[in-house]
Amino acid sequence: MYGLLAGAYSFWLLGFVVVQFGSFLIGRYQGVGFLLLAGLLVTVFRNPLKKVLPKRESLASINRRTTCLVLLVLLLASVVLVRMELRVAGGFTILPIQNADVRAQIEGVIEKVQVDEGDLVREGDLIARLSDRDSRVELKTIEARIDEKRARLKMFKVGPRPEEIALARSEVEAAKTRREHTWRRGNEAREIHAAQRSKAETAVQKADERLKYARNDLARFRALFQAELVSRKQIEEVEERVAMREREVEEAQAELRTILADDLAQVRKDLAVAEKEVEVAEGRLKVLLAGTRREEIEATEAEIAGLDAQRGYVQEQLALVRVVSPVSGVITTPKPKEKTGDYVKKGDLIAEVHELKTVKAEIAISEKEIADVRVGQRVVLRARGYPETSFVGRVTAIAPAAIEEKQGLGERIVRVTTTIDNPSLLLKPEMTGNAKISCGQRRIVELLTRRVARYIRVEFWSWW
Structure with a gap:
């Protein structure tokens, strides 16, 4: 085991x-x-x-x-x-030849997304639509204001009608009539006030005289009472008469004060109002006879021009609610329809469109091999996803600068670009694989010894 x-x-x-x-x-x-x-x-x-x-x-x-x-x-x-073909190899990464971001041109709520991931779109096709309710309300408001200003401008240019002038003159005459009537009422009120004041002053004087006479009688009766020539009842009757005369004096004075307090303020107010009405009516008539000022016409025309500019801007905003594809290609954004109802700001990404019928491959070629690579040379690619399929293209560009390899091996590479026809859409962005660039015929001995020769010419040469 x-x-x-x-x-x-x-x-x-x-x-x-x-x-x-x-x-x-x-x-x-x-x-x-x-x-x-x-x-x-x-x-x-x-x-x-x-x-x-x-x-x-x-x-x-x-x-x-x-x-x-x-x-x-x-x-x-x-x-x-x-002689055999010299082929320089390197790993490649597929990139779209044209990568377009579909972004919102205005802020708003996404009302509907028309496409889904993988859909083919052409330039100008509708991708999404933003809500335009607020913009349409604003446009109608601006158009209503423009109509109002244009009607006023037309009225200014035509000038007042004879009927309007006649009406203004009749208003002046009516105002003057009301002013004369107010004057007459004021004079009558002043005369009545003067008569009432004179009557009240006379009544006060008579009341004072009667009071004075009653007080004299009271003093005389008191002297007779002390001499026991009159009775107490007579004294009381005289005292009651004096009290009544005092009340008469107070009432007369109160009435006089009331009359004096009435200084005809309402009459003066009515007269001032009548004078103002005459002034306003005459001013209106004067304006009608003088016609519209040129400055008013120019000001109204400027307001109309400003409103026209606002309307144009809102119409442009309404056109931008339709978010369209700037190029033809394939939608590569995952689940774009889930963005329906989202609020987007100006510049926010809605979808990505990649042109995939023709793709670009970036080949990482070692800086040691780049001397043999030329623009126009044939390139054959094999992607890791399609190992049995070869894709053919031509070198279209060579990067002007070398960069360090991403794997961090310390080797520097030069990016070589080729364009590949991809009508079947097999090649997709970020796919990888290996590519071979045909760099022309070389003798086999040169192919076998080229790396050793390069090492001797560069590395070995640096030792001496």
């Missing part, structure tokens, strides 16, 4: 080392790396292979030296004379 577990662990460890080391050689040196790996495995496991493989029968009749020499000459001739 222990031996079985030890053997299984050894086999797993050896396999892991071979896979990792083989992946490094093949990824770095492609075909040459595979040959190196195969040679290394054959060298390491030659003894076990001799035991497994059957022994061949000896060919004594053949001259081994002659055969080996001929084969060696043929091999050298092939290596020197035969």
Whole structure:
């Protein structure tokens, strides 16, 4: 049991080392790396292979030296004379040739989303629609104000009608008539007030005289009473008469004060109102006769122009409630219809549209291989999702700068771009795989020694 577990662990460890080391050689040196790996495995496991493989029968009749020499000459001739295609390989990532974000141009609530993930759309197709209720109400309000201002402007330009002037003149005459009538009533009120005041003053004077006479009688009767010439009853009658005369004086004075307090304020107020009515009516008539001022016409025209600008802006806002696709392509946003009812601000993302009938592949080429790559060279790609399908294109661009590889291996790469026709939409954004760029015919000896030659020319050269 222990031996079985030890053997299984050894086999797993050896396999892991071979896979990792083989992946490094093949990824770095492609075909040459595979040959190196195969040679290394054959060298390491030659003894076990001799035991497994059957022994061949000896060919004594053949001259081994002659055969080996001929084969060696043929091999050298092939290596020197035969030419093969130089292919530079690298991993690629698929990108859409055109990536458009469909964003809200105005803020509002998404009323309806017309598309779903994976739908094909053309440029100008409706993607979503925002609620336009508030904008339509605002547009109707502005249009009503424009109609009102235009009617007023027309009235200003036409000027007052004869009927309006006649009506204004009749209002002036009516106001003047009311003013004269108010004057007459005021004069009558003043005369009545003066008569009442004179009457009240006379009544006060007479009451004072009667009171004075009664008080004299009371003093005389008191003197006679002391002389016992009159009775007490007579004294009491005189005292009662004096008290009555005092009340008469108080009543007369109170009536006089009431009359004096009435200073005809209401009469003066009515007269002031009548004067103001005449002034207003005459001013209105004067304005009608003078006609509309040029400044009023210009001001109204400016207001109409401002309202027209507001209407145009609101109409543009109404047009923007239709969110359309800026390009033709495929909707790649997951579950876009779930955004129905969401409130979006200006610039918020609603959906993404990718042009996938023609895609772009970015190939990561080692900076050591980039010298052989040229624009226009043939490119063959195989995606990991479709290993049996080859996609063909041409190099369209080479990045102007090298960057560090994302895997963090310390190697720097140059991004090479190619354009691939994708009518079946098999290639999708962010797909990966490997690509080979055909860089022209080279002799086999150059293909076998190019990496060693480069190392000697750069690394070995730096040692001296």
